[in-house]
Amino acid sequence: MNGEELRAIRERRGEDQLSFATWLNGALNRRYDRSRISRWESGAERIPQQVAGFLAGQGGMAAVPQTAGGLAAGPKLRRAVVAVANQKGGVGKTTTAVNLSYALSTLGLKVMLLDSDPQGNATVHMGLDPGEIETHRKGLYNVVRGGASFDSILQPVCGGMVMLAPSSIGLAAAETELVAEPDNSLVLKEKLAEVRNRYDVIVIDCPPNLGLLTINALAASDLVLIPVQTEVFAGLGVPLLLETIAKIRRRSNPSLNIFGILPTMFSSRLTQDQASLREIQEHYEGRTRVLPAVPRATLFAQASGAGRPAIEADPNSNSVQAYGELARELAAHLQTAETAHVS
Numbered sequence: 001m002n003g004e005e006l007r008a009i010r011e012r013r014g015e016d017q018l019s020f021a022t023w024l025n026g027a028l029n030r031r032y033d034r035s036r037i038s039r040w041e042s043g044a045e046r047i048p049q050q051v052a053g054f055l056a057g058q059g060g061m062a063a064v065p066q067t068a069g070g071l072a073a074g075p076k077l078r079r080a081v082v083a084v085a086n087q088k089g090g091v092g093k094t095t096t097a098v099n100l101s102y103a104l105s106t107l108g109l110k111v112m113l114l115d116s117d118p119q120g121n122a123t124v125h126m127g128l129d130p131g132e133i134e135t136h137r138k139g140l141y142n143v144v145r146g147g148a149s150f151d152s153i154l155q156p157v158c159g160g161m162v163m164l165a166p167s168s169i170g171l172a173a174a175e176t177e178l179v180a181e182p183d184n185s186l187v188l189k190e191k192l193a194e195v196r197n198r199y200d201v202i203v204i205d206c207p208p209n210l211g212l213l214t215i216n217a218l219a220a221s222d223l224v225l226i227p228v229q230t231e232v233f234a235g236l237g238v239p240l241l242l243e244t245i246a247k248i249r250r251r252s253n254p255s256l257n258i259f260g261i262l263p264t265m266f267s268s269r270l271t272q273d274q275a276s277l278r279e280i281q282e283h284y285e286g287r288t289r290v291l292p293a294v295p296r297a298t299l300f301a302q303a304s305g306a307g308r309p310a311i312e313a314d315p316n317s318n319s320v321q322a323y324g325e326l327a328r329e330l331a332a333h334l335q336t337a338e339t340a341h342v343s
């Protein structure tokens with residue numbers, strides 16, 4: 001990697017040299033300063049292997065990519081809010097939201113993860129304590145109901161790579177309290193406007209129901225990602241979600257699109273899983289993108305217990321590659337969308 005390529009990455013992140021250094025330091029546990037970035041960019045000093053490797057290698061796409069389907073440094077990215085939703089419980093929404101957020105950040109994108117589930121699973125998965133969030137009133141509830149700003153609740157996680165808007169059980173009250181609010185599906189969208197332009201991607205982890213929190217997330221989003229557990233097809237419950245998405249598109253958010261269906265917890269050794277995956281692919285062929293399946297692996301639960309994304313804890317494991325691929329596909333989609341928009 002040369003200085004020009006490094007500068008292109010920094011500029012695409014919309015950062016000055018100081019904040020770029022802060023980002024790198026958070027990710028690599030170093031203490032680079034602004035002048036060091038400047039010397040790298042001018043070619044006065046060689047870019048350390050670790051930095052070049054991090055930018056070009058880990059997820060790769062932060063650098064100028066050589067591979068097909070990669071994220072070129074040139075065209076700008078369209079910013080997007082992505083809801084990870086499925087009213088069915090335990091299908092891998094939180095695991096997907098957390099790993100996708102981190103994987104996107106390794107591509108050089110500025111990412112915010114919004115925990116919109118009162119269970120606070122994404123908050124725990126990122127190493128924070130929902131009890132503390134509740135006590136200090138620093139959760140999403142305080143934004144949607146308490147008049148707090150997003151800035152007052154956002155916390156850096158994964159060594160500063162991702163900003164998290166955490167949640168706690170108190171958010172459950174919002175479901176009923178929002179009922180009395182005018183235009184109660186648009187509260188989150190209004191609040192997100194404060195920070196939307198500061199992030200390339202905002203990922204929302206939705207709760208396992210189609211209540212007002214999910215409706216608010218969908219109304220605020222550009223894309224929906226639907227994780228489905230690779231299991232007997234009849235049990236997926238996706239049609240109801242698709243109906244809800246269609247209603248939201250008609251009534252309040254015509255630009256809402258489905259990014260794809262993400263089969264999760266796929267065991268390639270099981271004939272049943274293979275049959276279900278085929279069924280999902282055949283059913284949605286030509287209508288909705290079916291993304292590469294995420295394998296079943298204990299690594300995901302272990303990493304979540306340790307309060308970090310599996311793809312951060314063990315980036316070289318085969319099990320996490322589907323999330324790296326998902327992030328690259330999403331980033332490439334946003335780049336294409338921007339190019340299409342411009343032309």
Ligand SMILES: Nc1ncnc2c1ncn2[C@@H]1O[C@H](COP(=O)(O)OP(=O)(O)OP(=O)(O)O)[C@@H](O)[C@H]1O
Pocket residue numbers: 088089090091092093094095096117119121206207208264265266294295296297298300301302304
């Ligand atoms: N690919 C995977 N392989 C094995 N276990 C997984 C995988 N993905 C998720 N899990 C585990 O499955 C459980 C449910 O996952 P997760 O919490 O992400 O689902 P969810 O849809 O967010 O659940 P909820 O509906 O309760 O919010 C967790 O224990 C998680 O660690």
Ligand SMILES: [Mg+2]
Pocket residue numbers: 093094095117121122205206207
């Ligand atoms: Mg969840």
